[in-house]
Amino acid sequence: xNKVPIDEILNKVNGIKITHKRKTRIRVDVDADSLPxxxxxxxxxxxxxxxxAITCVDWIADNQFxxxxxxxxxxxxxxxxxxxxxxxxxxxxxxxxxxxxxxFKPADFFERxxxxxxxxxxxxxxxxxxFILTEWNGVPPMLKDFDAxxxxxxxFKWTDYNPDWLQELTDQGGGIAVKPEDIRTAGNTxxxxxxxxxxxxxxxxxxxxxxxxxxxx
Amino acid sequence: MxxxxxxxxxxxxNPLAHVFDDFISFCQSKSLFMLHYCxxxxxxxxxxxxxxxxxxxxxxxQPMVTPxxxxxxxxxxxxxxxxxxxxxxxxxxxQSPKYVIGICSCTVNGGMYWQSYATAKKLNEYMPVDVxxxxxxxxxxAVMEGLQRLKDNIRNDKKEHKGSAWKDYFxxxxxxxxxxxxxxxxxxxxxxxxxxxxxxxxxxxxxxxGKHTKLLEKHxxxxxxxxxxIK
Numbered sequence: 001x002n003k004v005p006i007d008e009i010l011n012k013v014n015g016i017k018i019t020h021k022r023k024t025r026i027r028v029d030v031d032a033d034s035l036p037x038x039x040x041x042x043x044x045x046x047x048x049x050x051x052x053a054i055t056c057v058d059w060i061a062d063n064q065f066x067x068x069x070x071x072x073x074x075x076x077x078x079x080x081x082x083x084x085x086x087x088x089x090x091x092x093x094x095x096x097x098x099x100x101x102x103x104f105k106p107a108d109f110f111e112r113x114x115x116x117x118x119x120x121x122x123x124x125x126x127x128x129x130x131f132i133l134t135e136w137n138g139v140p141p142m143l144k145d146f147d148a149x150x151x152x153x154x155x156f157k158w159t160d161y162n163p164d165w166l167q168e169l170t171d172q173g174g175g176i177a178v179k180p181e182d183i184r185t186a187g188n189t190x191x192x193x194x195x196x197x198x199x200x201x202x203x204x205x206x207x208x209x210x211x212x213x214x215x216x217x
Numbered sequence: 218m219x220x221x222x223x224x225x226x227x228x229x230x231n232p233l234a235h236v237f238d239d240f241i242s243f244c245q246s247k248s249l250f251m252l253h254y255c256x257x258x259x260x261x262x263x264x265x266x267x268x269x270x271x272x273x274x275x276x277x278x279q280p281m282v283t284p285x286x287x288x289x290x291x292x293x294x295x296x297x298x299x300x301x302x303x304x305x306x307x308x309x310x311x312q313s314p315k316y317v318i319g320i321c322s323c324t325v326n327g328g329m330y331w332q333s334y335a336t337a338k339k340l341n342e343y344m345p346v347d348v349x350x351x352x353x354x355x356x357x358x359a360v361m362e363g364l365q366r367l368k369d370n371i372r373n374d375k376k377e378h379k380g381s382a383w384k385d386y387f388x389x390x391x392x393x394x395x396x397x398x399x400x401x402x403x404x405x406x407x408x409x410x411x412x413x414x415x416x417x418x419x420x421x422x423x424x425x426x427g428k429h430t431k432l433l434e435k436h437x438x439x440x441x442x443x444x445x446x447i448k
Contacts, residue, residue, distance in 0.1 A: 084249040133335070135298045135401060141334050148334045152327075155399075159326045 009045045013038045028082045034098065035084045039069060039103055045077040053105035056114045060144040061087045065095055065120060086120070099124035117142040148180070232443045245288075245314070246371040247277045252287035252311070254304055257294015259321040261356045264359040276364055284310040289367070292340065294354075295323035295330050298400055301337045305397065308344050309409035313418065315383045316347045316367055320360065335427040346383035387411065389422035391427030396428055407419050 004077050010018055016028040016038070020175075029037050040212060042048040050054035050072040069082040090135040099122040100107045111122040112131045119140040121128060131135075162170075221372045231237075251273075251374060253263055267273045267280060281287040284307045296409055310319065323326035327338040340346050347370060350363035386393060390411050398405050412430065415421040 133299075135302070136335070137402075138334075144333075149332050151334050152332055152338075157342065158325070163324075187246050 006042075006080075007048055007217065009041055009208070010038070012041060021024050023076050025079045026078065029079055030082060030084050032086050035067075035069070035082060036098060036100060036103070038082055039071065039100055042071060042080060045102060046073065048073045048080055049077075050074065051100070051106055051110070052079070054107065054110035054114060054140075056120065058088070058118060058142065058144045060088070061102045065118060067097065067114075067120075069100070083116075089119075095120045097122055101125050116140065119143065221301060228259060244372045245374075246368045248276045249276075249283035249288045249316075249368070250286060251278050251289040251291055252281050252284050252307070253291040253293060254307060255293050256296055256304075257321060257323055259293030259323075262320075262357050262360055263291075263293065264355050266360045271357045271413050273361070273364065274366060276361070278364055281334050284308075285312060287311055288314070288316060290315065290317045291320060292317065293320040294322055295321070295328060295336045295342060297336050299335075301343060306344060306407055306409075309407050309411065310407055313383055314371075314381070316371070317344055317382070318344050318363060318367060319349045320352075320355060320363070322351050322353045325351055337400065343400075345385040345393075347382045383434060384420055385424065386413035387418060387423045389424045389431055390415060393422055395427070395429040398432065399421060402433055406433060406437055408440060410440055 006026070007018060009162045010016055010026075013030060015034065015036050017032055019027040019029075021027055027142075028038065039051075048071040051069065053068075053070045054074050055068045055070070058070070064085045065088050066083060069084075071082065072078075073080075086095055086097050086194070095118075097120055099111055101111070101122075103123060106127055109131070110126045112127055114120050114128070115122060115125075115128050116133055118185055119139055139149070141148065164196045201203050221442065242419075255263070265271055273279075278289070280305060288311075290304075290308055290311060292304060308315070309417075317340075319325065323336070324340040324346075327336060328331070330336045331338065335394070339341065348363050348367045350359055352359055355363070412421070412425065415425050
């Protein structure tokens with residue numbers, strides 16, 4: 001049987017963008033509508049039979065979820081990562097997508113995991129219920145707008161530990177050279193809407209860096 | 218009618234009573250069986266502590282496989298909320314006197330997982346802890362040091378009331394139950410009837426009961442022996 005080049009198969013899908021990362025890695029960007037078609041094609045026409053993972057990325061600024069389907073071929077020794085974006089939804093109207101369980105049976109667990117961690121409902125998946133976090137009743141914890149630190153601060157208590165030898169450091173302003181808040185604001189510049197906010201964050205980052213240098217010396 | 222079982226504390230008239238007490242606590246401290254509940258990375262320090270390099274057995278401490286036959290519950294590392302349920306079940310199965318050792322910073326204060334929504338932070342909110350061994354992870358020397366500390370506490374139990382943290386679970390059950398209910402929900406119930414045990418050991422105080430134990434009574438399903446049959 002003649003081997004059909006993978007690009008030829010992939011190009012049958014409308015609006016596809018193919019990027020050859022390496023010999024063993026192909027990145028594919030498709031619309032949410034044509035992703036099941038793509039998976040069916042690469043499973044049926046090429047030898048991509050192993051769905052090794054489905055990952056989800058929360059793009060909160062774009063109000064979108066990115067779903068990445070990683071499909072491996074044992075014959076080609078190549079991994080196709082199919083990226084697609086779906087609407088992020090809201091609390092009253094959670095995100096929905098179609099399940100690929102009928103194509104790849106392991107999708108059951110991956111979809112259940114994403115349902116638990118991000119709240120995306122996969123229509124057609126056999127068990128859309130709790131998976132690992134059986135004790136958890138809050139919002140899906142991997143969402144960017146879930147503040148784990150605030151949750152922890154209001155749920156748990158802490159052990160006090162104030163020995164004498166630590167007192168000297170505490171008087172100097174604590175042992176933390178750069179406060180976590182500064183790092184976080186410095187890293188999140190792309191999410192900020194106004195220039196003023198961005199400048200403020202950058203100034204904080206520079207200040208934090210200077211402080212760190214001082215501590216190193 | 219439910220039969221009330223109670224150990225009656227006899228009046229101590231023997232002039233040598235304290236000598237026997239000392240002797241008993243001495244013997245207890247020299248023979249300890251340890252159940253290691255390896256939840257996190259701290260478990261990796263236990264094999265060298267147990268085996269020929271540091272040799273825990275020279276302190277009289279041996280590993281044991283079941284909670285019912287163990288004296289020490291060693292928790293090595295972070296305790297996720299899901300694991301905490303199992304840890305509490307394991308702890309309640311153990312026979313008194315029982316001792317808990319929390320290894321690693323995670324059992325003290327959440328350690329490097331302090332921001333995580335899924336891990337419990339302070340172990341001694343949910344069960345009385347005798348000794349904490351802080352470190353990330355503590356070296357086997359530190360583990361041995363902690364075990365030695367526990368031994369000393371047991372040895373001086375009667376004199377200074379040190380090694381009796383396990384009594385606190387019965388004395389202040391309402392407090393521990395309240396913290397457990399806050400995490401697991403109001404219908405939380407373990408297969409062990411702690412209040413009945415507290416009565417049996419004559420360890421109940423005013424703080425054994427409270428609003429949390431009332432809540433437990435409301436939801437509690439009676440604990441019946443399981444039917445023995447072959448299907």
